[in-house]
Amino acid sequence: MAGLLRAVVPAESDTPLTRLSGGPGGPGALTPMLRTVLGALAEGAERRGGPLPAGSPAQLAADVARVFAEADGDGALHKLTDVLAYGSADPADPSCAAHLHCPPLAVAVAADLAVSALNPSQDSWDQAPAATALETLLLQELAQLVGYDPNEAAGVLTSGGTESNLMGLMLARDRVIGQDSGRQIELSGLPGTGRRARIFTSEAAHFSVQRSAALLGLGEDAVVPVPVDDQLRMRPDALATALRDCVRRGELPLAVVATAGTTDTGAIDPLRTCASLSAEYGAWLHVDAAYGGGALLSEQLAPLMAGVALADSVSLDWHKLGWQPVAAGIFLVKRAETYASLARRAVYLNPQDDEEAGYPSLLGLSLRTTRRTDAFKIAVTLRTLGRDGLGRLVDACHALARSGTEAVRAHPNLELHADPVLTAFLFRYLPESPRNIDPERVDRINAGLRRRLLREGRAVVGRTELPGEGPGRVRLKLTLLNPHATPAEVERLLDAVVAAGRAEEEL
Structure with missing residues (x-):
């Protein structure tokens, strides 16, 4: 608690650090802070350099703890935003495709800012x-x-x-x-x-x-x-x-x-x-x-x-x-x-x-x-893009998933579970070595390759299990929600999965 209360806030009632986001003066108070946030977001993302930070959870937690301890006063906004951006899994990256965790539209984020500022x-x-x-x-x-x-x-x-x-x-x-x-x-x-x-x-x-x-x-x-x-x-x-x-x-x-x-x-x-x-x-x-x-x-x-x-x-x-x-x-x-x-x-x-x-x-x-007021960003998005515009984004992600399943079918080391209904599909890595074809071993390799990709900061791939009992049910999952990603980028992600699988086979 002492650390949280350590930041120095000037005694005056109207300083840049204590101004409010609402009222006639709110936009003026927000403007320099938004520049700080946008700059820190860009710096953190560049430092991350991929879909998520490389390293172990413990290493990232230590980095966050260090910055949290160092952040003070008017520099806290920049430092903490930078470490948040660096330490985030970015759903806008084509290699971040594990969950129903979408990259939000910029217009929706801008609309959400208005709600945060007014706080209804x-x-x-x-x-x-x-x-x-x-x-x-x-x-x-x-x-x-x-x-x-x-x-x-x-x-x-x-x-x-x-x-x-x-x-x-x-x-x-x-x-x-x-x-x-x-x-x-x-x-x-x-x-x-x-x-x-x-x-x-x-x-x-x-x-x-x-x-x-x-x-x-x-x-x-x-x-x-x-x-x-x-x-x-x-x-x-x-x-x-x-x-x-x-x-x-x-x-x-x-x-x-x-x-x-x-x-x-x-x-x-x-x-x-x-x-x-x-x-x-x-x-x-x-x-x-x-x-x-x-x-x-x-x-x-x-x-x-x-x-x-x-x-x-x-x-x-x-x-x-x-x-x-x-x-x-x-x-x-x-x-x-x-x-x-x-x-x-x-x-x-x-x-x-x-x-x-x-x-x-x-x-x-x-x-x-x-x-x-979460309705506001949806309303703005609907009025900006219309159902047709949003529908084209849905169709783009569906087409991307279909392209991805064709790439899985074409790869000798990948096995597809089923064609996509919407924008997600399940598959698994099939080991090359005959000694690794035991179902339990196949499950361990698929689970391990996913963690390897996370540890290396190369990709965020989902993991699940098919219904039933016993080994052989572990599957990897791609959930494709970036309408601007390309089939070539999905193929590169699948290549990364195969490379990680081969590395796991050698353990």
Whole structure:
């Protein structure tokens, strides 16, 4: 704590170090500091010289600790920004392709600066007058993009898919268990007796489904993993069987969580079938489209999302296939009345008489109170590029992934798992030496080559495992979200993977 408080701040109330970012003088106060930040970003990136810094985590931590200890006063901004840029994994580098970690558009970052400077909070109109209206308009437009009636839908900006999935399952819990038990679940809690509630989702779904079940008092064991096909999509026959068995056991089908764009392969579950089965068994259908929702921007890929409009709720993440700074999550429900259990009244934020007088409140739409205006950067991006412009970026990344899979197919030391659905694909390095063909050894080489690339600062490649048991399931992953990267750059990345694999074979 002493180190944090050591910086010297002049006693005068109006110095360059204590001026505020808002008000008429705010832009003037920001201008020299922005020059400092931009200069330090450039210096740090040049010093890094690649997709991430070379060296071990311990070495980087020591560098950061040293700079943190040395940073003081008006030099702190430059020094700490420089070390942040140096020590970052840069998703704009074509060799940084492991995660759903997009390089944000410059226009979105510039828009985000305006929000940071003005610091509106979305929990009451009098903290965010224009932003309240803007978020409402944006959500209506995004509801239309999904296929909802904007006059009947409702939604909110979230921190991402995890929060959105939690909200969808919370509303499902309150509505389905509430109807089954005759209780108002958000007030009285889960009934101590009655049918055990079950949530159905694919074996390849995001871990936040289990986490949400735990947070909602249902328990992770309430989640029934449904088998997937060889493309890692939920099998309709397996879902039908699981729902039928649930009812036969006297349990309550609470929700089906269909994934539209798994984190590993971008697989999209059969949404229409999921909707039909959910309706047949009285279950809420939530579609986790945090990744695949970006396909809605593309005329070419939008048909993959057919059936999403049948869902009771949907999650989208524009900080994945939307090129926004974190956070840019969106949660939507098809019918606004299903939001009822989230409604809240706080007399200091949204008193009844204010709302009756025409001052709207978004408080009852979110799990959070203080909430940043993340809608603004999305709105600016949409108005700047339009759906067509963003769709071309989606198509460019999809084409890049297809080119990358062809390069994998053509290389004797690489094995492709499947063609890309969106912009990601799985593959692995196949050892050259016969002594290394044991499945456990192949797994160790693939895991080791990824860490070698990280240690050398040459590439950020993903690692995952296929569903199942036993060795031989480790796969490498490229998630291509840079629309300006080229096929040649992806081929160079794959060459780096092969070179690292060969080095690992020699150990």
